[in-house]
Amino acid sequence: MDKYVVGVDIGGTTTKIGIVDRDGNILGQTVITSRYGADEAEKFMDAVVDTVSQLAEGKISLSQIVGYGVGGPCANYYSGTIDNPINLPWAQGRSVPIKEYIQNKTGVPLTITNDANAAAVGEMMYGAARGMKDFIMITLGTGVGSGIIINGQLVHGHDGYAGELGHTIIERHNGRPCGCGRSGCLDTYASATGVARTAREWLATGNYPDSPLNKLQEITSKDVYDAAMAGDKLSIEIFNFTGHLLGTAFADFVAFSAPEAIVLFGGLARAGDLLFKPIREALEKNVLFFWSNKVKLIHSSLKESDAAILGASALAW
Amino acid sequence: MDKYVVGVDIGGTTTKIGIVDRDGNILGQTVITSRYGADEAEKFMDAVVDTVSQLAEGKISLSQIVGYGVGGPCANYYSGTIDNPINLPWAQGRSVPIKEYIQNKTGVPLTITNDANAAAVGEMMYGAARGMKDFIMITLGTGVGSGIIINGQLVHGHDGYAGELGHTIIERHNGRPCGCGRSGCLDTYASATGVARTAREWLATGNYPDSPLNKLQEITSKDVYDAAMAGDKLSIEIFNFTGHLLGTAFADFVAFSAPEAIVLFGGLARAGDLLFKPIREALEKNVLFFWSNKVKLIHSSLKESDAAILGASALAW
Numbered sequence: 001m002d003k004y005v006v007g008v009d010i011g012g013t014t015t016k017i018g019i020v021d022r023d024g025n026i027l028g029q030t031v032i033t034s035r036y037g038a039d040e041a042e043k044f045m046d047a048v049v050d051t052v053s054q055l056a057e058g059k060i061s062l063s064q065i066v067g068y069g070v071g072g073p074c075a076n077y078y079s080g081t082i083d084n085p086i087n088l089p090w091a092q093g094r095s096v097p098i099k100e101y102i103q104n105k106t107g108v109p110l111t112i113t114n115d116a117n118a119a120a121v122g123e124m125m126y127g128a129a130r131g132m133k134d135f136i137m138i139t140l141g142t143g144v145g146s147g148i149i150i151n152g153q154l155v156h157g158h159d160g161y162a163g164e165l166g167h168t169i170i171e172r173h174n175g176r177p178c179g180c181g182r183s184g185c186l187d188t189y190a191s192a193t194g195v196a197r198t199a200r201e202w203l204a205t206g207n208y209p210d211s212p213l214n215k216l217q218e219i220t221s222k223d224v225y226d227a228a229m230a231g232d233k234l235s236i237e238i239f240n241f242t243g244h245l246l247g248t249a250f251a252d253f254v255a256f257s258a259p260e261a262i263v264l265f266g267g268l269a270r271a272g273d274l275l276f277k278p279i280r281e282a283l284e285k286n287v288l289f290f291w292s293n294k295v296k297l298i299h300s301s302l303k304e305s306d307a308a309i310l311g312a313s314a315l316a317w
Numbered sequence: 318m319d320k321y322v323v324g325v326d327i328g329g330t331t332t333k334i335g336i337v338d339r340d341g342n343i344l345g346q347t348v349i350t351s352r353y354g355a356d357e358a359e360k361f362m363d364a365v366v367d368t369v370s371q372l373a374e375g376k377i378s379l380s381q382i383v384g385y386g387v388g389g390p391c392a393n394y395y396s397g398t399i400d401n402p403i404n405l406p407w408a409q410g411r412s413v414p415i416k417e418y419i420q421n422k423t424g425v426p427l428t429i430t431n432d433a434n435a436a437a438v439g440e441m442m443y444g445a446a447r448g449m450k451d452f453i454m455i456t457l458g459t460g461v462g463s464g465i466i467i468n469g470q471l472v473h474g475h476d477g478y479a480g481e482l483g484h485t486i487i488e489r490h491n492g493r494p495c496g497c498g499r500s501g502c503l504d505t506y507a508s509a510t511g512v513a514r515t516a517r518e519w520l521a522t523g524n525y526p527d528s529p530l531n532k533l534q535e536i537t538s539k540d541v542y543d544a545a546m547a548g549d550k551l552s553i554e555i556f557n558f559t560g561h562l563l564g565t566a567f568a569d570f571v572a573f574s575a576p577e578a579i580v581l582f583g584g585l586a587r588a589g590d591l592l593f594k595p596i597r598e599a600l601e602k603n604v605l606f607f608w609s610n611k612v613k614l615i616h617s618s619l620k621e622s623d624a625a626i627l628g629a630s631a632l633a634w
Contacts, residue, residue, distance in 0.1 A: 134475040148573070150472055157467070157575025158451040159611065167605045168569040173490060180605055252485040256465070256573050258474025288484045288497055294476065 007313030010072035012087035018309035024126035028055040041090040067316030068110040071118030078160040111315040120147025122311025128301035140268035192221035208234040239274040247282025261296035324630030327389030329404035335626035341443035345372040358407040384633030385427040388435030395477040428632040437464025439628025445618035457585035509538035525551040556591040564599025578613035
């Protein structure tokens with residue numbers, strides 16, 4: 001009988017759940033809400049397990065499921081818990097033992113890690129990093145996340161929280177305040193929200209009266225992308241600025257683990273050359289000579305809608 | 318019959334060679350010159366092997382030697398070569414196949430890596446990091462070197478050159494020119510030569526007429542240390558400045574691999590609290606909240622005279 005694993009991607013609003021085979025084919029998938037209340041962690045976890053039963057029904061037996069892989073915010077690989085993320089009421093101010101609870105309920109082993117780590121493992125098993133043993137996954141979404149693969153293994157570090165490259169400091173002088181309490185984090189510039197923040201800051205100078213972004217009430221990174229593609233100079237400059245900071249940061253990451261590639265994933269990475277070109281330029285300008293023209297810069301090859309589930313499921317194998 | 322390995326530490330001026338048992342006891346050690354000429358790489362390697370025979374003579378049989386571990390500048394773990402280091406004439410402008418040559422000559426497997434990596438492995442096997450699986454070794458000598466241990470393994474990266482943390486950029490605005498061709502590298506500030514450079518720069522401002530350092534023709538980091546211990550304000554400020562930069566850099570290293578500890582080794586690390594106190598302060602001030610008061614900052618516990626040989630020999634086991 002074929003074996004399957006469950007991939008669970010816990011987001012701030014919704015949780016994606018899928019049953020996946022060894023080759024990365026998704027047998028079935030669905031989405032449930034993540035919005036459970038402060039005392040409803042058990043309800044949420046029960047809903048995950050029930051959803052798996054429904055997905056399996058009529059297709060496979062539950063005994064064919066040999067593992068759960070879970071990606072989520074503030075998830076700790078060693079303790080198997082989700083620890084006090086800002087965006088999940090049922091885990092706020094506490095540590096929710098997802099691994100223990102679901103393992104006890106299902107009898108199936110569960111592996112959990114943060115979402116960017118899960119994406120890195122997914123990329124290694126099914127995506128653009130297949131066959132690579134050393135690479136860094138950078139997710140450019142609402143925030144900047146990272147998952148580091150060294151010698152074919154995910155880096156968890158001593159406490160399970162390794163790979164917070166969005167919170168390395170890219171600007172040490174008057175850097176932007178970050179939600180983490182410090183200033184100048186890469187996250188504050190190079191995330192989708194960072195790009196929108198740059199747009200608002202630069203528009204406020206009054207130096208770009210002709211930019212179509214002036215007409216928008218709320219600016220998103222997608223607006224900046226659309227305007228750049230339509231030739232707006234401000235928006236093109238914003239992507240150059242953002243890419244330059246990313247490439248500069250990557251040069252230091254390379255000095256750490258000498259990766260074969262840096263893989264970019266997430267909404268902002270879809271900007272393609274608008275972002276990749278300045279990243280590549282800044283990376284080559286700033287990297288130590290050992291690595292000149294050596295480190296590949298590639299786009300994730302996972303279908304974005306499937307990536308979360310595939311990444312999480314890859315943990316389980 | 319007991320088994321032994323050979324530890325070889327290739328420095329710019331001398332090469333230390335020792336025979337070491339499993340517990341890190343040095344059966345015998347000696348020093349030969351590293352100053353061989355441009356076409357004398359083979360002569361140098363022959364001298365290493367001959368020296369081992371002399372060290373073994375009358376104590377153990379050569380057949381008891383089961384491995385060579387070599388630490389050296391620009392050494393590559395994968396290729397087994399020393400590649401064009403600035404300070405070794407016999408390897409300049411070429412790649413010297415030390416692994417292949419000595420293995421062929423002795424029939425014994427050889428492992429080579431850069432000196433800071435060797436020190437990290439030595440620290441894990443015999444020193445302050447015994448029992449640790451995740452730590453970063455920082456060597457503060459003529460330059461700033463690093464060896465990164467993740468999950469009990471040395472990080473080599475895709476090409477064998479990982480762990481060049483001395484060449485991450487700590488000052489992005491008008492940083493000091495570095496020998497690597499870029500500016501603002503940690504190495505230019507936090508090495509022994511960086512400390513002396515800070516002293517010269519600050520004295521040149523004329524703001525420290527009372528410092529005893531003014532009387533010296535050439536200033537070394539040891540002079541700055543001695544003056545600081547004697548109460549010289551300038552010298553104490555220099556250690557604060559240097560420690561602050563190191564701690565700030567360490568905060569970003571922690572976001573990468575979440576180490577249990579950062580282990581400091583080398584001449585400058587002997588400055589003790591003069592340096593450790595500002596490092597600790599800057600690390601805690603700059604580290605992401607996950608790691609507040611969690612990362613140990615410790616001094617190498619290897620005897621400095623033995624460390625190079627022990628570190629290199631540890632590679633071989």
